[in-house]
Amino acid sequence: xxxxxxxxxxLTPGPLTTSDRTRNAMLRDWGSWDSDFNQITARIxxxxxxxxxxxxxxxxxxxxxSGTFSVEAAIGTLVPRQGHxxxxxxxxxxxxxxxxxxxxxxxxxxxxxxEDRQVEAADVDRMLEADPSITHVAxxxxxxxxxxxxxxxxxxxxxxxxHRGFIVDAMSSFGAIEIDARRTPFDAVIAASGKCLEGxxxxxxxxxxxxxxxxxxxxxxxxxxxxxxxxxxMERTTQWRFTPPTHVVAALDxxxxxxxxxxxxxxxxxxxxxxxxxxVSGLAELGIRSFLDPSIQAPIIVTFHAPKxxxxxxxxxxxxxxxxxxxxxxxxxxxxxxxRVGCIGHFGEAGIPGAVRAIGETLExxxxxxxxxxxxx
Ligand SMILES: *Cc1c(COP(=O)(O)O)cnc(C)c1O
Numbered sequence: 020x021x022x023x024x025x026x027x028x029x030l031t032p033g034p035l036t037t038s039d040r041t042r043n044a045m046l047r048d049w050g051s052w053d054s055d056f057n058q059i060t061a062r063i064x065x066x067x068x069x070x071x072x073x074x075x076x077x078x079x080x081x082x083x084x085s086g087t088f089s090v091e092a093a094i095g096t097l098v099p100r101q102g103h104x105x106x107x108x109x110x111x112x113x114x115x116x117x118x119x120x121x122x123x124x125x126x127x128x129x130x131x132x133x134e135d136r137q138v139e140a141a142d143v144d145r146m147l148e149a150d151p152s153i154t155h156v157a158x159x160x161x162x163x164x165x166x167x168x169x170x171x172x173x174x175x176x177x178x179x180x181x182h183r184g185f186i187v188d189a190m191s192s193f194g195a196i197e198i199d200a201r202r203t204p205f206d207a208v209i210a211a212s213g214k215c216l217e218g219x220x221x222x223x224x225x226x227x228x229x230x231x232x233x234x235x236x237x238x239x240x241x242x243x244x245x246x247x248x249x250x251x252x253m254e255r256t257t258q259w260r261f262t263p264p265t266h267v268v269a270a271l272d273x274x275x276x277x278x279x280x281x282x283x284x285x286x287x288x289x290x291x292x293x294x295x296x297x298x299v300s301g302l303a304e305l306g307i308r309s310f311l312d313p314s315i316q317a318p319i320i321v322t323f324h325a326p327k328x329x330x331x332x333x334x335x336x337x338x339x340x341x342x343x344x345x346x347x348x349x350x351x352x353x354x355x356x357x358x359r360v361g362c363i364g365h366f367g368e369a370g371i372p373g374a375v376r377a378i379g380e381t382l383e384x385x386x387x388x389x390x391x392x393x394x395x396x
Pocket of ligand 1 (some may be wrong): 086112191
């Protein structure tokens with residue numbers, strides 16, 4: 020067998036670069052009935068719950084599929100059919116949340132912001148005051164579209180004060196940015212294997228408040244995405260209800276072991292913050308400005324203004340940077356030409372300086388480097 024070619028470094032917010040240890044954990048097969056495998060599932064559930072200090076109040080329910088499957092499972096199961104969901108929205112993933120509600124036939128109201136702003140707890144407060152028909156507030160913690168960190172704790176307190184349900188898409192922040200169930204009230208926090216825990220993609224999980232989940236039987240319009248059924252079956256049998264993504268589970272277990280060895284949330288968050296800082300300052304030296312105000316930038320993914328130059332095209336830029344070993348991400352904004360660079364994943368401290376160098380060389384090769392263009396003021 021030939022050795023696998025060296026993979027490029029993924030500077031994308033999931034799938035992301037994983038460690039050899041994590042990938043090697045997928046080199047054996049597991050039976051879904053086997054008690055060794057089911058112990059792995061149990062260990063993941065326990066450790067994930069501990070990351071948010073939810074042991075006393077919440078349960079962790081894993082779900083097959085990409086992160087969106089778990090969001091859909093949470094909305095469909097935890098919001099009753101007559102529910103009405105309020106979504107403060109500042110980007111693509113907030114819009115996806117709203118879309119899920121509509122598809123599932125849940126009434127939805129949004130408060131819309133531009134993508135360069137945080138959503139505001141005061142606006143949610145006013146809406147809840149004005150409209151008693153709203154039963155739930157659903158928010159995105161880190162809006163991966165532009166990279167904005169939303170004020171989760173304040174939003175949670177507002178929902179709690181009005182006695183409404185509170186559901187969080189924490190997909191791109193979970194494990195790196197603190198969420199503490201002991202002080203931030205929530206009914207559900209949703210995350211996935213292939214983001215800040217640095218596993219491979221293929222499963223998500225919902226950390227649900229036990230008392231809320233207990234009351235959610237029969238809500239789900241879906242069989243496979245019924246979180247209540249998945250939970251009760253797993254509690255009863257220790258097994259997944261339908262075929263588990265065994266290799267993904269094994270890899271996540273190994274990834275979480277490394278997460279804990281690294282020092283858990285604090286160390287992971289600090290590493291990403293260092294990556295983010297090095298990235299923003301490195302590209303600034305090349306004349307490339309980040310899109311967001313630094314005060315609302317999450318250290319997860321950074322949106323940059325594309326160079327204003329006739330020779331710039333994202334496709335060429337992407338291919339040139341890829342040839343140098345790094346995979347970037349297209350922008351997700353509608354109004355301005357941007358590209359995105361992720362700060363998350365298992366790459367050494369040289370990863371970011373290497374990427375900055377690759378981008379610099381690419382700009383030179385495209386004839387739009389510092390030497391050949393005016394830097395916009
Ligand atoms: C990645 C992500 C998701 C899930 O996307 P999938 O493509 O289904 O994995 C949901 N919300 C946010 C904020 C994300 O970053």
